[in-house]
Amino acid sequence: MSGEVLEHCGLAETHADLMRNIVSLRVSQDLFDDLSDHPADWDAAIALELATKPPLFSSAQPVLYRPFEEARWNDAIHYPFRHWMRSRYSDGSFGVWYGADSIETTVHETVHHWRSGFLQDAGFTRPGIRAERKLYRVRCDAALVDLRPAVAHVPALVDPADYSLTQQIGARLHREGHPGLVSRSARCDGDIHGVLNPAVLSDPRQVCFLTYSTTDGGVVVEREPGQVWMRLAG
Numbered sequence: 001m002s003g004e005v006l007e008h009c010g011l012a013e014t015h016a017d018l019m020r021n022i023v024s025l026r027v028s029q030d031l032f033d034d035l036s037d038h039p040a041d042w043d044a045a046i047a048l049e050l051a052t053k054p055p056l057f058s059s060a061q062p063v064l065y066r067p068f069e070e071a072r073w074n075d076a077i078h079y080p081f082r083h084w085m086r087s088r089y090s091d092g093s094f095g096v097w098y099g100a101d102s103i104e105t106t107v108h109e110t111v112h113h114w115r116s117g118f119l120q121d122a123g124f125t126r127p128g129i130r131a132e133r134k135l136y137r138v139r140c141d142a143a144l145v146d147l148r149p150a151v152a153h154v155p156a157l158v159d160p161a162d163y164s165l166t167q168q169i170g171a172r173l174h175r176e177g178h179p180g181l182v183s184r185s186a187r188c189d190g191d192i193h194g195v196l197n198p199a200v201l202s203d204p205r206q207v208c209f210l211t212y213s214t215t216d217g218g219v220v221v222e223r224e225p226g227q228v229w230m231r232l233a234g
Contacts, residue, residue, distance in 0.1 A: 002168045005157065008150035012182050017137040018099030018193050020076050021106035024134030024209065076136035076204030088163050089170030089181070089194045096170060097180075097195040103135055103207070104230070105190030111212060111219050111232050112187050119214070129214045135207040140180075142200035144193065145173060147183035158186040170194065 077097065086092040100106045114131060118124075147169070151157050156165045173181060173196060180195035195201060210229075211222040221230040 002165070002172050005147065005150045005154050005165070005169060006145070008153050010146045010149065011143045012146035012148075014144050014182065014193070015141050016139075018140050019101070019103050019106050019207070020097075020099050020136040020138050020204070021103075021110045021210075022075060022079070022134055022136070023131065024075070025132050072136070072204045072206065075134070076138050077198055077201045081198050086163075086167075088166045088186075090174075091167045091171060093171075094174050094196070097198065097201065099138060099140065099193045099195065100185070101191040101193075105185050105188055105192065106135065107210065107221055107230055108188035108190070108232065109185060109192065111221070114212060115214070115219065115234075125214075127215050131212045133210040133212065135210065137203075137205045137207055138201050139203040140193065140195065140201055142179040142195070142197070144195075145178055145181040147181055148191070151184050158184050160186050170196075 080097045081095040084090065084092055084095045087096055087098070090096045098109070100109065110133065119129060147157055154165070156162065159165070169181070177197075179197040179200045180193060182191055182193045184190075185192045208223055211225065213220050213222070218231065218233040220228050221232070223229040
């Protein structure tokens with residue numbers, strides 16, 4: 001079946017910023033303040049972590065700026081390639097990085113997975129549940145397999161719940177060494193990008209924070225605290 005889909009595909013020469021939407025906190029928390037009441041102990045714990053943590057990222061930046069650059073890279077790019085999970089284009093045996101053409105597309109995608117996955121699985125279906133997100137722009141430079149022309153011929157590519165076909169496609173592209181793909185979103189009128197090779201991603205830049213809140217009628221999204229920016233029904 002994946003061969004039939006790929007007959008309708010081409011390559012999308014991609015040299016653009018993609019939007020990445022991840023779980024985060026608007027206000028950071030000290031990870032070590034529960035260990036001790038003394039700031040000197042916090043400093044010692046941080047120093048120990050820095051001394052023993054393996055280097056995950058190499059940079060040409062001066063040493064002074066590397067911790068901040070590495071943190072952005074880990075947040076915006078690195079995580080899904082080290083923490084594999086099942087998704088639309090992966091059966092969980094390899095990592096896929098997902099980005100989108102706009103903030104709005106990322107919101108539709110992530111709200112769906114937050115509500116139908118995490119909240120429903122945990123039994124949290126009442127109004128008033130909140131989640132905080134962080135948005136990055138990430139540069140992508142690659143020739144991506146373009147699945148968009150195939151959607152009209154194979155609607156299963158955007159099936160809202162059945163990932164069997166798309167996981168077959170993702171597995172084949174991963175096995176054959178393709179850097180990634182671009183397709184239509186199953187949640188809205190937008191494009192999503194699934195990247196299989198982190199080498200084609202670079203230059204992560206923070207854009208904004210978002211807050212999701214469940215309501216009786218769906219989810220509201222705040223870009224600035226207290227100001228509704230989007231409403232999603234359902």
